Amino acid sequence: MEDKEMVQLRRDVDNLKEVVENLTMLMNKKLIRELQEEANNIGSGEFLTEKEFEKKHKVKIH
Numbered sequence: 936m937e938d939k940e941m942v943q944l945r946r947d948v949d950n951l952k953e954v955v956e957n958l959t960m961l962m963n964k965k966l967i968r969e970l971q972e973e974a975n976n977i978g979s980g981e982f983l984t985e986k987e988f989e990k991k992h993k994v995k996i997h
Contacts, residue, residue, distance in 0.1 A: 966994065 969992050976982055985996055 966992070 973983065973988065983991060988994075989996055
């Protein structure tokens with residue numbers, strides 16, 4: 936590969952890395968809000984089973 940292509944490839948990889956990091960932060964913020972909502976529900980006596988939680992929030996609890 937030519938030097939220009941390598942430089943462009945590095946820029947593209949760096950940009951992709953930034954996009955992935957930003958998406959991860961947004962997804963984590965969304966999950967935190969959902970967990971706060973569920974915590975409030977538990978405080979009021981309403982709660983989901985593990986399977987219901989996984990289905991509702993589309994996450995897998997390990």
